[in-house]
Every structure is written in structure tokens, then in C-alpha cells.
Amino acid sequence: MIEAVNVFKSFEDKEVLKDISAVFEKGQTNLIIGQSGSGKTVLLKSLVGLHEVTKGEILFDGRSLVGLNSKQKKALRQEIGMLFQGSALFDSMTVEENVRFPLDMFTHMTEEEKRDRANFCLDRVRLENANNRLPSEISGGMQKRVAIARAIALNPKYLFCDEPNSGLDPRTSIVIDELIHEITEEYGMTTIVNTHDMNSVMGIGDKIIFIYQGEKYWEGTKDDIFHVQNKQLEDFIFASKMFRQIKEVHK
Numbered sequence: 228m229i230e231a232v233n234v235f236k237s238f239e240d241k242e243v244l245k246d247i248s249a250v251f252e253k254g255q256t257n258l259i260i261g262q263s264g265s266g267k268t269v270l271l272k273s274l275v276g277l278h279e280v281t282k283g284e285i286l287f288d289g290r291s292l293v294g295l296n297s298k299q300k301k302a303l304r305q306e307i308g309m310l311f312q313g314s315a316l317f318d319s320m321t322v323e324e325n326v327r328f329p330l331d332m333f334t335h336m337t338e339e340e341k342r343d344r345a346n347f348c349l350d351r352v353r354l355e356n357a358n359n360r361l362p363s364e365i366s367g368g369m370q371k372r373v374a375i376a377r378a379i380a381l382n383p384k385y386l387f388c389d390e391p392n393s394g395l396d397p398r399t400s401i402v403i404d405e406l407i408h409e410i411t412e413e414y415g416m417t418t419i420v421n422t423h424d425m426n427s428v429m430g431i432g433d434k435i436i437f438i439y440q441g442e443k444y445w446e447g448t449k450d451d452i453f454h455v456q457n458k459q460l461e462d463f464i465f466a467s468k469m470f471r472q473i474k475e476v477h478k
């Protein structure tokens with residue numbers, strides 16, 4: 228479980244996050260949603276420790292990110308998997324080398340153990356027979372699978388995903404969403420996904436935090452979302468004609 232407790236983040240005199248408190252549950256896909264510029268990425272980066280918060284606390288299963296010494300921070304980093312926008316693969320490395328990279332960096336596993344672990348992760352994302360290909364030789368959806376395999380290589384407790392569907396077609400987006408959702412449940416990870424994709428919200432939103440102009444305006448599940456009485460969230464959801472029509476059906 229990850230908790231944000233009264234988190235504020237400013238850049239010089241610009242306050243981007245305003246008093247955000249939220250609990251992100253273990254074994255669940257927790258989504259941060261909101262319009263472009265609302266502060267989702269800044270919140271995600273603050274949670275993961277890439278931004279230092281101006282005020283407030285981030286707790287990883289009760290461990291405060293702020294209070295950790297550098298050794299403890301390094302240990303915590305190894306419990307975190309990250310999936311970035313794009314896929315952030317290393318272009319000059321093969322698929323297998325990309326997945327092995329965190330194992331090379333952070334473990335003392337033998338070559339054989341690393342190969343086995345990389346193969347296990349590639350199988351898990353249903354990507355067989357691609358080990359020796361370069362990222363440029365595979366599709367965007369396959370690249371995303373490699374990125375997921377790399378993110379879970381160290382068997383993380385926490386998984387952070389920044390816009391995992393950016394650049395993917397709707398069908399591939401669903402496959403990637405479902406994969407993230409499945410592995411979250413299977414490995415009991417605390418997963419936080421930053422998205423503005425309503426299809427993701429309806430597909431995998433176990434828990435949803437809605438951010439508006441840097442403040443938390445709403446939280447709930449995908450099943451609650453059609454019953455909200457919150458103008459800002461309604462404007463966000465029903466910006467799409469399709470979702471306005473779905474709402475009519477739910478009435």
C-alpha cells in the first residue's frame with residue numbers, strides 16, 4: 228500500500244499539487260486521472276520519489292520516503308517497477324538484454340539465472356521468440372510488453388505506469404491494460420497508473436483518484452463513476468460523446 232499524506236508540490240512560486248491525501252491499495256490497479264496539466268505526472272513522480280515534495284509525506288507500507296537514508300532508499304528503489312511513456316527501451320540492446328538490465332544492475336544472479344528470469348518475464352507478457360530482436364524491429368504494443376517484462380524483472384512490490392497506452396491503438400491498449408491488471412493481482416503489487424484514457428478507467432479502474440487543478444476532487448471505483456455528482460469529474464468523463472451515450476443507458 229502507498230499513502231500520500233497532505234502532499235504539496237510547488238515549482239518556485241507555482242503550486243502544482245495542493246494538499247493531496249490518498250491511499251493506493253495493494254493488489255489493485257489504482258488510477259490517477261485528470262485533464263492535461265492537472266498534475267497527474269507531478270503526483271506520480273512525487274510518489275515515486277523523482278520529485279521531492281514541498282510538504283507532506285509519502286508512505287510505502289508505512290515507510291516514509293522522506294525519512295529513509297540513502298541505503299534504505301536504494302533498497303526501496305529495487306522494490307519499484309516503472310513503466311514510462313513511450314517505452315523507454317534501450318535501442319541498441321536486444322529485447323532480452325533490456326529485460327536483463329535491472330538484473331545486471333541490481334542482483335548477483337548467475338548468467339543462467341538471469342536468462343531464466345528474463346525468459347520467465349517475457350513469457351508472462353506473452354512475448355516468446357523475440358529475445359534477439361531490437362526494439363526498432365518490433366511493434367509499439369510489443370515494445371510495451373518488453374517494458375512491462377523489464378518492470379517486473381525484479382519482482383517489484385510497487386509498479387508505476389505513466390500513460391501506458393500512449394501511442395497505442397485502442398485494441399492494443401486494452402491488451403496492455405489487462406496485462407497490467409492481471410500481473411497486479413497475480414503478484415499482489417500496488418500499482419499506480421496515470422492516465423486520461425476513459426477506456427482504461429472503465430476497464431481496470433479498481434480505484435480511481437481524480438485530480439483537478441492539483442487537488443483531489445473525487446475518488447471511487449469504475450462502478451461508482453457513472454453516479455458521480457461532481458461537475459469537474461462529469462466534464463472530464465463526458466467530454467466524449469460515447470460516454471454521454473453510456474450514461475443515458477445507465478439512467
Ligand SMILES: Nc1ncnc2c1ncn2[C@@H]1O[C@H](COP(=O)(O)OP(=O)(O)OP(=O)(O)O)[C@@H](O)[C@H]1O
Nearest residue numbers: 238241243261262263264265266267268269270423
Ligand atoms: N519541472 C517543472 N517545473 C515547473 N512546472 C512544472 C514542472 N513539471 C510540471 N510543471 C507544471 O505542473 C503542472 C502539471 O503538470 P503535469 O505534467 O503533472 O500535468 P498532467 O496532468 O500530467 O498533464 P498531461 O496529461 O498533459 O501529461 C503544469 O502546469 C506543468 O506546467
